[in-house]
Amino acid sequence: MEHHSDSLKVMVIDDSKRVRRTAETLLKKVGCEVITAVDGFDALxxxxxxxxxxxxxxxxMPRLDGYQTCTLIKNNSAFRSTPVIMLSSRDGLFDKAKGRIVGSEQYLTKPLGKEELLGAIRTHVPDFVPLERAS
Structure with a gap:
């Protein structure tokens, strides 16, 4: 696989194959390189x-949930500044507050659409220029 060094690397951590596939398809269409992981251990x-x-x-997620995964990412000095976006099917204030406490940059409610994914990327990776592929 030929990867352009200028393509944006995005990681999607979700135990649902469907969610990973959907996000990967959407992101690849706009020119991102996608790394998927099934859980926090796999992700790290x-x-x-x-x-x-x-x-x-x-x-x-089983084994290591998103909050624990985010905490581990943020506790590692090499990845501390990497933006982490929490995904949840719940839209609760408690969940959002907990997401902020563990250091995540944003909280998105599933199901994820292209606008939500791209909006988050544009916000946190200002130099990203999406490809508009006709497909």
């Missing part, structure tokens, strides 16, 4: 290897 190894510029993480 891949973050060290891939150095994504922005990370989307689902809150409800």
């Amino acid at each position: 190894a891949k973050i060290a290897d891939g150095h994504p510029r922005i990370i989307f993480v689902d809150i409800v």
